[in-house]
Amino acid sequence: MSLLDIRVLGDPILREETIPVTAFTADLARLIDDMFETMDLAKGIGLAAPQVGRRERVTVIQVDDDRYVLINPEIVEREGSAKAEEGCLSIPDVYADVERATRVLVRALDRDGKPFEVEATDLLARCMQHEIDHLLGRLFIDHLSVLKRRAALAKWTKGKDKYPNFTRRLSAADVASHHHRDEEL
Numbered sequence: 001m002s003l004l005d006i007r008v009l010g011d012p013i014l015r016e017e018t019i020p021v022t023a024f025t026a027d028l029a030r031l032i033d034d035m036f037e038t039m040d041l042a043k044g045i046g047l048a049a050p051q052v053g054r055r056e057r058v059t060v061i062q063v064d065d066d067r068y069v070l071i072n073p074e075i076v077e078r079e080g081s082a083k084a085e086e087g088c089l090s091i092p093d094v095y096a097d098v099e100r101a102t103r104v105l106v107r108a109l110d111r112d113g114k115p116f117e118v119e120a121t122d123l124l125a126r127c128m129q130h131e132i133d134h135l136l137g138r139l140f141i142d143h144l145s146v147l148k149r150r151a152a153l154a155k156w157t158k159g160k161d162k163y164p165n166f167t168r169r170l171s172a173a174d175v176a177s178h179h180h181r182d183e184e185l
Helices: 026-041 122-134 145-164 170-176
Strands: 046-048 058-062 064-078 081-088 093-102 104-108 115-121
Touching: 026 046, 026 058, 046 122, 058 122, 064 122, 081 122, 093 122, 093 145, 104 122, 115 122
Parallel strands: none
Antiparallel strands: 046 058, 058 064, 064 104, 081 093, 104 115
């Protein structure tokens, strides 16, 4: 397995819609494993393929001790609504309250191409919605009011110079602090 660079706000791939997966290859399995490793070391709870510069419609998620691979996911039911703070590995140090459904039913394929459904609530539902948005070229800041989006982008502008070529490289410090896990989507 290997760590992948995380693409940050400003990289055009984050705004592109992904391509559905049709072949379940060794390359896809390696991508999934590398995405889990990268997400874990970045202290995130979700990571979508565009965030690592890939176009496949794939996301990985870990909430509590439950790990999910969602290939070609779609939300087939939404219920409820709540606001909660979100962050994103592709927009480091920027957080905002986002309104999302409190319960979703997601249909997807697993890493072997087998269809499944998962009913998610609370943090898992929020994470799945956030990651599926990534697969459609949407970011959490797109859900903010004009004023809140402007404030988030102003904060991002102050720190974006740390990420040349829109790339966030995980460092030895990230690896060393791996045992402390925050919750960034």
